[in-house]
Amino acid sequence: MTGRNSLEPFGIRLEAAVALHGPVCVGIDPHPQLLEAWDLPVTVQGLRLFAEVAVEAFGGAVALVKPQSAFFERFGAAGVEVLEDVLAGLREMETLSLLDVKRGDIGSTMLAYAQAYLDESSSLRADAITVSPFLGFGSLAPAFDIARRNGRGVFVLAMTSNPEGATVQHATWDGDTVSGAIIEAVSDANCLTPAGGYGDVGMVVGATVGKDIAELGVTERLAQTRAPLLAPGLGAQGATVEDIAGGFGPASHLVLPATSRAVLAAGPDPVALRSALREVQHEAATLRPGSYGGE
Numbered sequence: 611m612t613g614r615n616s617l618e619p620f621g622i623r624l625e626a627a628v629a630l631h632g633p634v635c636v637g638i639d640p641h642p643q644l645l646e647a648w649d650l651p652v653t654v655q656g657l658r659l660f661a662e663v664a665v666e667a668f669g670g671a672v673a674l675v676k677p678q679s680a681f682f683e684r685f686g687a688a689g690v691e692v693l694e695d696v697l698a699g700l701r702e703m704e705t706l707s708l709l710d711v712k713r714g715d716i717g718s719t720m721l722a723y724a725q726a727y728l729d730e731s732s733s734l735r736a737d738a739i740t741v742s743p744f745l746g747f748g749s750l751a752p753a754f755d756i757a758r759r760n761g762r763g764v765f766v767l768a769m770t771s772n773p774e775g776a777t778v779q780h781a782t783w784d785g786d787t788v789s790g791a792i793i794e795a796v797s798d799a800n801c802l803t804p805a806g807g808y809g810d811v812g813m814v815v816g817a818t819v820g821k822d823i824a825e826l827g828v829t830e831r832l833a834q835t836r837a838p839l840l841a842p843g844l845g846a847q848g849a850t851v852e853d854i855a856g857g858f859g860p861a862s863h864l865v866l867p868a869t870s871r872a873v874l875a876a877g878p879d880p881v882a883l884r885s886a887l888r889e890v891q892h893e894a895a896t897l898r899p900g901s902y903g904g905e
């Protein structure tokens with residue numbers, strides 16, 4: 611069972627889900643081109659059908675599903691309603707959700723975002739969200755508080771998968787890089803996590819940035835954070851499981867390789883979608899030997 615047991619910490623729930631399904635996180639990114647490829651109209655009706663098939667295919671089959679909020683928001687309130695249904699569907703199927711919404715603001719506003727996505731009373735609640743530390747790591751405190759109180763998680767952007775990210779993230783300040791400082795702060799946030807387990811505060815470190823991890827000299831620091839490392843960029847952005855193993859080295863066991871378009875392209879047949887997912891899960895099982903309990 612990977613479902614929600616009242617206030618069980620997110621890191622523990624994630625650990626159980628990864629032990630059962632392996633470390634892969636699959637995205638639900640309803641790009642207009644994918645809707646068309648699935649023979650669906652680029653309308654909110656098309657979005658709903660796409661989302662329903664994705665939830666049916668991925669629910670109960672993977673450790674973590676990551677809906678990309680932007681592709682729902684672009685349809686306005688009706689799209690957000692579909693997103694709420696996706697999150698509810700995943701809850702029903704006892705599959706952890708990570709809403710990729712990349713929020714970050716001054717503390718008092720961050721509190722409202724945290725209430726929107728991490729509070730048990732919200733219809734938009736997910737098991738975890740992505741957040742941006744650009745307004746200062748301390749401004750994220752309300753999200754950490756609400757996440758912990760509700761058994762939920764937060765993934766902080768640290769080294770993003772896009773090439774432009776380096777211009778900000780590799781900058782140096784006070785003797786450290788911005789990425790290095792974020793890794794340090796996340797490490798501190800997870801300091802009470804028992805050895806071997808995931809903390810409730812994760813990081814986003816792209817599957818594409820293996821070379822940068824070595825160049826910035828943060829491999830060991832990453833390995834010691836206890837942070838689950840969401841690694842988008844597998845598949846459509848060109849990264850492979852071998853790149854992850856080579857680039858993350860001793861931190862590979864913390865990596866949750868994330869892929870969206872490469873798997874979604876197998877739709878609209880849910881059986882084909884699930885088997886595309888299985889293929890990635892088999893490959894990625896090498897990152898966490900013995901973790902994958904698939905067929």
Ligand SMILES: O=c1ccn([C@@H]2O[C@H](COP(=O)(O)O)[C@@H](O)[C@H]2O)c(=O)[nH]1
Nearest residue numbers: 678770771772816842846847869870871
């Ligand atoms: O550094 C980052 C952070 C987030 N993403 C998101 O992940 C998916 C990737 O989709 P693919 O189709 O597998 O390329 C998408 O939702 C991004 O917004 C990322 O790519 N990199």
